[in-house]
Amino acid sequence: MNGTAGFGSGFFATMATILSHAFIIAVGCLVLTAIVFYVIDITQTQHTIRRNYPVIGRFRYFFEKLGEFFRQYFFSMDREEMPFNRAQRSWVYRASKNIDNTQPFGSTRDNDREGHVIFANAAFAVLDEEATEPEAIVYGPYCRQPYVTNSLFNISGMSYGAISKPAVQALSRGAAKAGCWMCTGEGGLSDYHLEGNCDIVFQIGTAKYGVRDAEGQYSEEKLRAVANRPQVKMIELKLAQGAKPGKGGILPGVKVTPEIARIRGIAVGEDSISPNRHRDIGNNEELLDRIAWLREFTGKPVGIKTVLGDERWLEGFLASVTARGAVHAPDFITLDSADGGTGAAPMTLMDDVGLGLHESLPLLVDKLVEHGLRERIRVICSGKLINPTDVAWALCVGADAINNARGFMFSLGCIQALQCNKNTCPTGITTHDPKLQRGLVTSDKAERVANYQKNMIKEISIIAHSCGAKNPRQLSREHARMVLSPSSSISLQDYYRRRSQ
Numbered sequence: 001m002n003g004t005a006g007f008g009s010g011f012f013a014t015m016a017t018i019l020s021h022a023f024i025i026a027v028g029c030l031v032l033t034a035i036v037f038y039v040i041d042i043t044q045t046q047h048t049i050r051r052n053y054p055v056i057g058r059f060r061y062f063f064e065k066l067g068e069f070f071r072q073y074f075f076s077m078d079r080e081e082m083p084f085n086r087a088q089r090s091w092v093y094r095a096s097k098n099i100d101n102t103q104p105f106g107s108t109r110d111n112d113r114e115g116h117v118i119f120a121n122a123a124f125a126v127l128d129e130e131a132t133e134p135e136a137i138v139y140g141p142y143c144r145q146p147y148v149t150n151s152l153f154n155i156s157g158m159s160y161g162a163i164s165k166p167a168v169q170a171l172s173r174g175a176a177k178a179g180c181w182m183c184t185g186e187g188g189l190s191d192y193h194l195e196g197n198c199d200i201v202f203q204i205g206t207a208k209y210g211v212r213d214a215e216g217q218y219s220e221e222k223l224r225a226v227a228n229r230p231q232v233k234m235i236e237l238k239l240a241q242g243a244k245p246g247k248g249g250i251l252p253g254v255k256v257t258p259e260i261a262r263i264r265g266i267a268v269g270e271d272s273i274s275p276n277r278h279r280d281i282g283n284n285e286e287l288l289d290r291i292a293w294l295r296e297f298t299g300k301p302v303g304i305k306t307v308l309g310d311e312r313w314l315e316g317f318l319a320s321v322t323a324r325g326a327v328h329a330p331d332f333i334t335l336d337s338a339d340g341g342t343g344a345a346p347m348t349l350m351d352d353v354g355l356g357l358h359e360s361l362p363l364l365v366d367k368l369v370e371h372g373l374r375e376r377i378r379v380i381c382s383g384k385l386i387n388p389t390d391v392a393w394a395l396c397v398g399a400d401a402i403n404n405a406r407g408f409m410f411s412l413g414c415i416q417a418l419q420c421n422k423n424t425c426p427t428g429i430t431t432h433d434p435k436l437q438r439g440l441v442t443s444d445k446a447e448r449v450a451n452y453q454k455n456m457i458k459e460i461s462i463i464a465h466s467c468g469a470k471n472p473r474q475l476s477r478e479h480a481r482m483v484l485s486p487s488s489s490i491s492l493q494d495y496y497r498r499r500s501q
């Protein structure tokens, strides 16, 4: 007994001595490190804060970094963050998981705010059994292979490169399940886009990735190969993108893997920066020539993607179209909002260049009506239309279809970590690091993509039925109202008519 007790107390005494020595050494090391940092900070000349507040000033960077991650969980209110607040994101997350998307108690939204859009419910809503499917429409009635679809809500261009392989795979499979199209973005067509067998809109950016020769000109052979794919339904010539009008795509070298370089036709590991304009398109006539050539060569509908800035351009462009005849018009215009998303763009362009969709969409639709081209040129639009009320607004104003990028990123699990321009996206969506991609399980996320798309259509249909329209395509400007003050609102029909007078 005594022997055991002796052993026990000896053991604990030795442990206590070791621990107290370890503690003294650790404290010593800490003090020593602090002294070293103190001397470094006080003598360096680059950082004011560290020079004035040695050692402690270093914590500023640490807390700033932590803020990026934690402010959305602890400090921001539901309707506060940018670009998307928690309420907007949560709707997408719930829709994607196909879980209950009802809310308790009452709205947390400030509905009296000027500029807010509300919908005008009818006295007698459309009964569920009276509801109809959205009518199909034709894109490119004059080309050899017109595209007929009733899809209202589709996946906007995000290049393979800006987003990862599993992200492209999940989007492709999800789009096929939901029955919507997926735009490739400007990075070319990969096998991953084709994997789900969904409808594809092939985008040609200013660098013509995927259809370019060694000199950066069109490669007819590559273009023919793309056009021959039955999944490719339309061609979208990208003039500009809302987040960076007048600037080409930017893919940092760290994201240019050998596979991406092969698909795009560029060098591995080097920054992939497309020209800030199509070199072969410098005016409206050249644009219409290029559209005609692409349509003739591919046999498919050809449209343009742009963001509106100088509104006089639109007038001139439509006048050129009318002069040539409606047959020569672009088959669609994809109108992007100035506050659209991007993998990477300069903040200056992102924040302050181009018109937002709330101004440009009614303008475009009205100009098309004025020129008698409303039925000929289909209007697709994009820009923060991630919740049903946003999409319903665009349909009321006159859009034929809506494209969405970041909403679908949320459906893939995006947490708005704002790291798309690095290779460090924590959700595997915009990184090519296999360790980070591991979490993005394609089969599961494809289901979520499809759920998001389907629940979007379901809820805009609910808005339509409440307004007395049998399906979302029948929504019109009379169905929505703009709030002018807490005690007044005006129908969009009257609002835009007054504005144009």
Ligand SMILES: Cc1cc2nc3c(=O)[nH]c(=O)nc-3n(C[C@H](O)[C@H](O)[C@H](O)COP(=O)(O)O)c2cc1C
Pocket (backbone or CB within 6 Å): 156, 157, 158, 159, 162, 163, 184, 185, 186, 187, 203, 238, 240, 241, 242, 249, 305, 336, 337, 339, 340, 341, 342, 343, 382, 383, 384, 385, 386, 403, 404, 405, 406, 407, 420, 430
């Ligand atoms: C990661 C990322 C990559 C994108 N890549 C492209 C692209 O290659 N081509 C393009 O026209 N737009 C690109 N966009 C812009 C989107 O297609 C879309 O126009 C814009 O984000 C607005 O839609 P949203 O608000 O629904 O995201 C990209 C956007 C994101 C977020």
